[in-house]
Amino acid sequence: xxxxxxxxxxxxxxxxxxxxxxxxxxxxxxxxxxxxxxxxxxxxxxxxxxxxxxxxxxxxxxxxxxxxxxxxxxxxxxxxxxxxxxxxxxxxxxxxxxxxxxxxxxxxxxxxxxxxxxxxxxxxxxxxxxxxxxxxxxxxxxxxxxxxxxxxxxxxxxxxxxxxxxxxxxxxxxxxxxxxxxxxxxxxxxxxxxxxxxxxxxxxxxxxxxxxxxxxxxxxxxxxxxxxxxxxxxxxxxxxxxxxxxxxxxxxxxxxxxxxxxxxxxxxxxxxxxxxxxxxxxxxxxxxxxxxxxxxxxxxxxxxxxxxxxxxxxxxxxxxxxxxxxxxxxxxxxxxxxxxxxxxxxxxxxxxxxxxxxxxxxxxxxxxxxxxxxxxxxxxxxxxxxxxxxxxxxxxxxxxxxxxxxxxxxxxxxxxxxxxxxxxxxxxxxxxxxxxxxxxxxxxxxxxxxxxxxxxxxxxxxxxxxxxxxxxxxxxxxxxxxxxxxxxxxxxxxxxxxxxxxxxxxxxxxxxxxxxxxxxxxxxxxxx
Ligand code: NAP
Numbered sequence: 001x002x003x004x005x006x007x008x009x010x011x012x013x014x015x016x017x018x019x020x021x022x023x024x025x026x027x028x029x030x031x032x033x034x035x036x037x038x039x040x041x042x043x044x045x046x047x048x049x050x051x052x053x054x055x056x057x058x059x060x061x062x063x064x065x066x067x068x069x070x071x072x073x074x075x076x077x078x079x080x081x082x083x084x085x086x087x088x089x090x091x092x093x094x095x096x097x098x099x100x101x102x103x104x105x106x107x108x109x110x111x112x113x114x115x116x117x118x119x120x121x122x123x124x125x126x127x128x129x130x131x132x133x134x135x136x137x138x139x140x141x142x143x144x145x146x147x148x149x150x151x152x153x154x155x156x157x158x159x160x161x162x163x164x165x166x167x168x169x170x171x172x173x174x175x176x177x178x179x180x181x182x183x184x185x186x187x188x189x190x191x192x193x194x195x196x197x198x199x200x201x202x203x204x205x206x207x208x209x210x211x212x213x214x215x216x217x218x219x220x221x222x223x224x225x226x227x228x229x230x231x232x233x234x235x236x237x238x239x240x241x242x243x244x245x246x247x248x249x250x251x252x253x254x255x256x257x258x259x260x261x262x263x264x265x266x267x268x269x270x271x272x273x274x275x276x277x278x279x280x281x282x283x284x285x286x287x288x289x290x291x292x293x294x295x296x297x298x299x300x301x302x303x304x305x306x307x308x309x310x311x312x313x314x315x316x317x318x319x320x321x322x323x324x325x326x327x328x329x330x331x332x333x334x335x336x337x338x339x340x341x342x343x344x345x346x347x348x349x350x351x352x353x354x355x356x357x358x359x360x361x362x363x364x365x366x367x368x369x370x371x372x373x374x375x376x377x378x379x380x381x382x383x384x385x386x387x388x389x390x391x392x393x394x395x396x397x398x399x400x401x402x403x404x405x406x407x408x409x410x411x412x413x414x415x416x417x418x419x420x421x422x423x424x425x426x427x428x429x430x431x432x433x434x435x436x437x438x439x440x441x442x443x444x445x446x447x448x449x450x451x452x453x454x455x456x457x458x459x460x461x462x463x464x465x466x467x468x469x470x471x472x473x474x475x476x477x478x479x480x481x482x483x484x485x486x487x488x489x490x491x492x493x494x495x496x497x498x499x500x501x502x503x504x505x506x507x508x509x510x511x512x513x514x515x516x517x518x519x520x521x522x523x524x525x526x527x528x
């Protein structure tokens with residue numbers, strides 16, 4: 001079987017020991033295998049010494065140009081990458097494009113952000129007098145850290161997860177060791193081959209670790225950045241790792257999220273806004289078979305609108321349920337979950353939520369899907385659950401703390417009040433994204449203030465912009481990605497803010513004239 005290789009310390013390594021087999025989750029056919037790689041401490045040293053020096057020798061503009069060229073290169077390989085995502089990720093063509101085009105978009109986005117910056121460090125804000133009347137000033141500057149960026153990614157976005165993190169670190173001048181999730185690693189491995197082709201990146205700027213993380217974190221240093229995306233459990237293990245704690249290496253966690261959509265009390269059926277809500281709910285539930293950290297899991301609907309919304313959403317989902325099957329057939333609208341373990345966990349999750357919900361649509365045990373023999377593939381059809389208004393208010397209810405990572409969402413009826421909506425959203429204990437659908441400006445203003453502390457991003461949708469509105473699960477390089485609490489309290493992307501994860505903030509404290517002179521000149525490249 002084809003063995004995928006890691007790229008560490010400047011060489012391709014097939015790995016050793018027991019190999020994990022990567023499969024097509026629709027047909028269960030084996031596709032490739034990966035095995036554990038060694039020499040991870042040396043790989044981090046190579047990143048810090050060779051990669052870091054090479055990256056910091058380039059200006060912001062030069063790093064931006066390299067990213068721009070990489071975006072073009074990846075775009076040229078798009079069809080090949082889509083085919084891999086369909087085969088190993090269970091993605092429909094649309095799902096694959098969402099991941100791959102999104103990834104190329106972040107690379108291109110940070111190419112232009114870097115191209116607009118200059119100097120060895122970034123000047124952050126205005127110089128402030130140390131006290132009233134003082135000639136002394138404090139000026140914050142941001143300089144690339146001299147460690148490695150360790151990127152550990154989830155299975156659901158092998159392209160966007162890897163390249164989205166890489167582009168920001170590269171723009172900031174920090175070399176990357178990237179570890180994709182094992183079950184869907186074929187796409188990440190192929191992208192890595194493209195990225196590592198001779199002449200694309202400076203030596204040491206990017207390394208790929210396939211298979212388990214092994215002892216990688218035992219070699220973390222104080223200038224390193226660990227950026228993790230995945231489950232809250234693994235995130236907690238990484239945050240609590242003895243060496244990570246001991247060195248105070250910087251850590252960013254992007255974890256689970258029980259994202260909510262809040263439908264305002266003014267929304268009526270028969271409007272464009274109502275149609276948008278139905279479309280968004282269906283997209284968020286079924287895109288990537290619901291395996292999206294930004295998927296809407298809780299739909300807050302005013303009691304008076306519940307029946308009409310339920311019927312409309314069920315209509316859309318039933319059409320997708322009928323066309324759930326092998327994504328190699330373009331007429332299928334939804335593919336399988338990515339592994340047997342994900343299917344098992346999602347089915348168990350539906351049972352957990354079942355304790356406090358009724359099932360409106362979907363059979364978690366369904367075994368016949370389009371294009372495959374009965375019982376083959378890790379499929380789960382779209383499942384819509386519904387709670388009572390009383391249960392919706394109970395913070396202990398499972399739909400507020402158990403993320404079913406599949407095509408599953410719960411309707412939560414509420415009284416249409418801002419405080420009730422905020423109470424229900426807050427029961428999720430921190431989310432990546434929320435959506436507010438309303439034309440009532442006062443409701444929107446009050447709800448924005450009440451919801452924002454619980455969210456990393458809030459999508460505001462109303463009748464006027466319904467035609468232009470994008471589903472809340474779309475993440476853009478200019479928009480913050482990350483949420484408080486359960487979502488990991490991380491922050492990635494967000495335009496220039498995203499660079500800060502890889503930069504050290506230093507206060508320069510000195511005379512006003514001297515600081516102004518120092519910072520007005522083009523800063524020298526730091527000595528390596
Ligand atoms: P996971 O099981 O936590 O795995 C995530 C990554 O961590 C994988 O690369 C995994 O490697 C690695 N890993 C596992 N144990 C580790 C350890 N002890 N030390 C270092 N690395 C370790 O998560 P997943 O199942 O891939 O992803 C699904 C979850 O990710 C969902 O909960 C979803 O909400 C979340 N997610 C969040 C975001 C976000 O931006 N907030 C985005 C996507 C997904 P192996 O695959 O080799 O085990």
